[in-house]
Amino acid sequence: MRAISAIARRELAAYFGSPTAYVLIGVFLVLSGYFFYSDVALFVTFGAQVLSTGLWRFVFVDYRLVTLLVLPLVTMRLFAEERKLGTIELLWTLPVKDHQLILGKFLAAWIFFAVIVLLAMIPFAVFWVFFPFDLGPPIAGFTGLVLLGTAFIACGIAASTLTENQVVAAMLTYGVLVFFWFMTWNEAVGDESVIRYLLLLSLFDHYYNFASGSIQTVDVAYFLVFAAFFLFIALRSLQSRSWRGVV
Amino acid sequence: MEITAEHLRKTFGSTVAVHDVSFEIARGEVVGFLGPNGAGKSTTLRMLTGVFPPSSGRAVIAGRDVAREPLAARRALGYLPERAASYGEMPVEKYLRFIADMKGIPARDVTAAVREAMGATALEHVSHRLIGNLSKGYRQRVGIAQALIGSPPVLILDEPTSGLDPEQVTDIRGLVQGLGSERTVILSTHVLPEVEAICSRVIIMNRGRILAVDSPSSLEEHLRPHREIAVEVAGARDDVLRVLHAIDGVSGVAADAALPGAPTITYVVRCVHHRDVRREVAAAVAAAGFGLVELKPVVMTLEEIFLALTSRDRLGDEKAVTPPSPQVERVVASH
Ligand SMILES: Nc1ncnc2c1ncn2[C@@H]1O[C@H](COP(=O)(O)OP(=O)(O)OP(=O)(O)O)[C@@H](O)[C@H]1O
Ligand SMILES: [Mg+2]
Numbered sequence: 001m002r003a004i005s006a007i008a009r010r011e012l013a014a015y016f017g018s019p020t021a022y023v024l025i026g027v028f029l030v031l032s033g034y035f036f037y038s039d040v041a042l043f044v045t046f047g048a049q050v051l052s053t054g055l056w057r058f059v060f061v062d063y064r065l066v067t068l069l070v071l072p073l074v075t076m077r078l079f080a081e082e083r084k085l086g087t088i089e090l091l092w093t094l095p096v097k098d099h100q101l102i103l104g105k106f107l108a109a110w111i112f113f114a115v116i117v118l119l120a121m122i123p124f125a126v127f128w129v130f131f132p133f134d135l136g137p138p139i140a141g142f143t144g145l146v147l148l149g150t151a152f153i154a155c156g157i158a159a160s161t162l163t164e165n166q167v168v169a170a171m172l173t174y175g176v177l178v179f180f181w182f183m184t185w186n187e188a189v190g191d192e193s194v195i196r197y198l199l200l201l202s203l204f205d206h207y208y209n210f211a212s213g214s215i216q217t218v219d220v221a222y223f224l225v226f227a228a229f230f231l232f233i234a235l236r237s238l239q240s241r242s243w244r245g246v247v
Numbered sequence: 248m249e250i251t252a253e254h255l256r257k258t259f260g261s262t263v264a265v266h267d268v269s270f271e272i273a274r275g276e277v278v279g280f281l282g283p284n285g286a287g288k289s290t291t292l293r294m295l296t297g298v299f300p301p302s303s304g305r306a307v308i309a310g311r312d313v314a315r316e317p318l319a320a321r322r323a324l325g326y327l328p329e330r331a332a333s334y335g336e337m338p339v340e341k342y343l344r345f346i347a348d349m350k351g352i353p354a355r356d357v358t359a360a361v362r363e364a365m366g367a368t369a370l371e372h373v374s375h376r377l378i379g380n381l382s383k384g385y386r387q388r389v390g391i392a393q394a395l396i397g398s399p400p401v402l403i404l405d406e407p408t409s410g411l412d413p414e415q416v417t418d419i420r421g422l423v424q425g426l427g428s429e430r431t432v433i434l435s436t437h438v439l440p441e442v443e444a445i446c447s448r449v450i451i452m453n454r455g456r457i458l459a460v461d462s463p464s465s466l467e468e469h470l471r472p473h474r475e476i477a478v479e480v481a482g483a484r485d486d487v488l489r490v491l492h493a494i495d496g497v498s499g500v501a502a503d504a505a506l507p508g509a510p511t512i513t514y515v516v517r518c519v520h521h522r523d524v525r526r527e528v529a530a531a532v533a534a535a536g537f538g539l540v541e542l543k544p545v546v547m548t549l550e551e552i553f554l555a556l557t558s559r560d561r562l563g564d565e566k567a568v569t570p571p572s573p574q575v576e577r578v579v580a581s582h
Pocket of ligand 2 (some may be wrong): 288289329
């Protein structure tokens with residue numbers, strides 16, 4: 001526990017001690033604020049009636065894009081930088097297990113994301129002050145967003161363990177995530193039954209329920225399994241030093 | 248034994264980085280790992296520190312098998328990696344606190360442990376500076392301080408003095424020397440005088456194999472076929488040569504080429520077996536009425552030792568002879 005929190009604290013200090021953190025947070029807030037504003041404008045212009053399907057759904061689907069844009073840039077440095085600096089070699093000789101290294105870094109990225117999500121709630125709060133609304137659907141939406149972010153972070157960490165190049169790590173994360181997004185788009189490829197299974201795997205198809213205000217156990221489980229799978233990949237990748245050496 | 252390596256072997260794909268390395272190091276020894284680039288020093292040290300497991304063989308640190316009880320072995324260990332890397336954006340003291348937390352030092356002892364490590368490496372006055380802004384020598388010290396945190400009984404330092412200016416080299420050597428006695432230290436280096444200066448034993452590696460394990464002085468005895476003495480004498484060259492040749496126990500004499508008319512000439516006297524004939528030489532020179540200016544044994548430098556060993560190794564390879572395994576004492580003794 002102590003080691004996990006030491007790593008998480010060090011990573012958070014590194015995030016908030018450098019301008020990149022503020023740039024990333026700034027980008028997220030500007031984009032998400034813009035989406036929130038334009039979605040509200042749409043809602044009003046077209047005179048939709050139901051908030052959860054008419055407004056929140058669009059807001060959360062847009063937040064998803066901003067999250068997809070920003071999180072790989074948050075996670076890319078976590079292991080790639082240690083490899084580049086050579087500090088990873090020292091970490092491997094400290095009395096700390098590989099999974100603790102991964103969990104510490106995961107926790108740091110997760111807290112960073114939690115800060116972003118909290119800030120992204122501000123427009124909702126402002127909106128609520130003027131037009132009190134049912135909090136249920138947005139709570140489901142944010143739950144979905146946090147789960148989605150958890151999955152992205154796990155995937156980003158796995159990519160970051162594979163290379164010492166941060167840009168490569170980010171690109172790899174984008175590649176994997178976009179693949180999990182697009183895999184149900186080309187419906188012409190498979191027949192009905194194949195698509196049904198692909199839908200089970202597809203990232204964003206599990207997110208849409210949250211965005212529309214409903215929390216389903218299957219969807220929660222999907223994101224948790226997704227995250228666990230990539231954290232496991234990260235673990236195996238760290239252990240590959242036994243044949244790969246220190247790169 | 249504080250450190251044991253048993254038949255360590257490491258391959259990366261088809262490259263064999265370390266062939267078959269075995270040695271034992273007792274508590275309190277300071278042992279130098281010596282070898283040219285690519286000899287397999289770092290790879291061996293990484294197997295000892297558990298950075299990666301050996302392809303075969305076993306490493307034991309302070310009674311703990313590195314593969315079976317990795318955390319216990321690592322707790323007994325301080326390691327300075329070859330690149331001595333640390334996080335540039337962290338202040339020195341913060342970084343050392345981070346390491347102390349990672350090493351599981353109890354929270355109430357962290358401050359004392361960090362202060363002790365900074366004291367030993369003379370880092371107190373830069374404790375709040377960012378590591379990235381320090382000079383290379385100071386960053387190296389931060390690396391050593393980090394290894395010292397928690398006073399581990401075993402220290403493994405991979406090239407602690409590489410890339411430093413002579414003054415800092417001396418500083419770091421002094422530091423390592425001061426660590427000895429209660430700690431077991433392995434350090435690797437290309438610099439031969441370094442081992443001569445601070446190590447009680449030297450392990451010489453080349454191409455993934457150990458060539459020799461011995462103290463710097465007895466290595467010389469094994470490698471040098473004869474003892475040699477340098478005598479500087481004022482007197483007529485041919486006369487002096489005749490006198491020196493006549494001494495019992497002298498098998499050969501060579502005169503240094505001296506400038507014509509130089510007042511003194513240095514002669515190298517080769518002794519029969521390992522007899523020490525310094526006293527006889529001094530007496531003979533004095534009795535013949537020459538002026539004896541200087542008399543000293545010729546010491547083989549580690550450079551020469553190293554050259555002798557590695558050229559032997561190369562010869563062995565050319566003849567496609569499998570080198571006698573695994574021990575080197577034997578390699579040395581057989582010659
Ligand atoms: N990850 C790796 N993959 C492939 N080969 C490797 C790897 N790590 C080391 N080697 C090879 O193993 C051999 C020994 O390397 P090692 O770093 O142990 O040498 P060294 O004695 O420390 O050299 P130096 O004095 O240059 O530090 C070299 O030939 C090197 O190329
Ligand atoms: Mg090396």
